[in-house]
Amino acid sequence: MEQLAKYFTPELYEIELRINKDTEQVQGRVKIQGAAKSSTVKLHAKNLKINQLTVNQRPVTFTEDTEAETISFASQVSDAEISIEARYSLQLSHGMTGLYLSTYEYEGKTERIVSTQFESHYARMMFPCVDEPAAKAKFSLKIIDTDPTDTILSNMPIKTERTLTYTSVNSELNPKTDPNAMNLSTEVTRKIVEFETTPRMSTYLLALCLGHFQSVTTKNQHGVTITTYAPLNQAKESLTEPNQIAGEALDFYDQAFGVPYPLPKLDQVAVPDFDAGAMENWGLVTYRESCLLIDKTATLTDRIQIATVITHELSHQWFGNLVTMAWWDDLWLNESFANMMEYYCLDAIRPEWQVWQEYFVSDCYYALTRDASPDIQAVKQAVNHPSEIETLFDPAIVYAKGSHLMFMLMRLMGEQNFLKGLRDYFEKHQYQNTTGDDLWVALQPYAEFNVSDFMNQWITRPGFPIIEGEKQERFYLDGRSNQESWPLVQVSDNMTGHYIIGLTSEKLQAKLAHFSELNQEQQLRLLIDQSLLLRTPRGDLLASL
Known part of the structure; x- marks a missing residue:
């Protein structure tokens, strides 16, 4: 085009x-x-x-x-x-x-x-x-x-x-x-x-x-006026918690990203007719009503779901708005990053909600399941025309898998090193356009491995490996074999990596015998890996253990 x-x-x-x-x-x-x-x-x-x-x-x-x-x-x-x-x-x-x-x-x-x-x-x-x-x-x-x-x-x-x-x-x-x-x-x-x-x-x-709207307004710690609006037929009290979450999220991102939110105000508006979940317009974020309003009947699950939409959209105020992809084939970078940061931010401002567990059992499991199909796309896709985005971009891959890869990168670099690289990235490229390679360059001084070589292989190729000892091959749910391999800085039995770990029957039985001694991420890693393996032809063997 x-x-x-x-x-x-x-x-x-x-x-x-x-x-x-x-x-x-x-x-x-x-x-x-x-x-x-x-x-x-x-x-x-x-x-x-x-x-x-x-x-x-x-x-x-x-x-x-x-x-x-x-x-x-x-x-x-x-x-x-x-x-x-x-x-x-x-x-x-x-x-x-x-x-x-x-x-x-x-x-x-x-x-x-x-x-x-x-x-x-x-x-x-x-x-x-x-x-x-x-x-x-x-x-x-x-x-x-x-x-x-x-x-x-x-x-x-x-x-x-x-x-x-x-x-x-x-x-x-x-x-x-x-x-x-x-x-x-x-x-x-x-x-x-x-x-x-x-x-x-x-x-x-x-x-x-x-x-015609009703609204609630506050200011965050950095003096930004934050207002949440809803149509007149909605309960006004349903605006209070979303407005508070937005204020806390902006404060968190200001500190994490090093470059303060640059606008004097942030508005959030619930729109009755809205096709997507939300849209990160700079300073005027629009939402589907069900993705913003929290009334007195909302369950904790409802509140978490809405809060992650808010923290997702507000992360875009930096990653997407302040710094924007040069063309739509790098939209994955915006969305993968925001999908990971929504949980990172919410865990910081609401630690009692334990949202990482939700991320691991929903987004990560969703991504691994879809990515085990034979004809799945890679995270990064060529886009000839922006109208192709809706058909080319699988949310299980672009959002969920991409976010797991960003999470993996943050874990491998170390959280503080990762944030240092992001701060350099925003400082250098604010109000400009970038590609994924610009981010890898900003992160490289804080990594002990080649970030570009590592990440480009993961984002441009579909699938992921099953790791068995020193060996790896591409994992398929239908059991087919493909001797592909991916770069691995290290293999961990927690939720860091976008892979699954194959265990011998003896090692599996030993882990199951001491399951209660594993930490939460190790338990989830084991359960997710085995649930995927049970869906393959080797599942009958595992089910007999």
């Missing part, structure tokens, strides 16, 4: 949206400052009706390619700074991607929320842009809302907020030169909100939510 950053490097997007939730119509204007790299510029745009396009204030004609979801036009210059401005319109999506409408019932009427979901390639549904992770830029957002009672949220705090009521065409809201302007002749009220400009970030992290 052609990547558009080779034509144009955006530096600043100034976006203005006039949103009417009732008619579901949106009038948009975007001004993009950046550097033209060729005489042609291409931008992503999907389901946008573009009425006017200018380059350096001069009108230009453009060509639309609906299949490629692009518009192309002459830049008029090459290797120079240019200003692109587009006026356009769109309709709110109903598909939970792009700028979309979500509804719920409250006190006998339908409430409407407008929200965004831009990962992986849906920012182009709200404004023309270079919709690629490496095309980082700053974003300035202005919203003109027909419902003055709405709460309006974005990545950054509000810079200015005002409400205007008028009975004639307002020169600011509806300039006569604007072909999108409505001829207003009755009294209307508009809420106008401008947000502070974001740091440099990828388009898929821009976010917007507006509607």
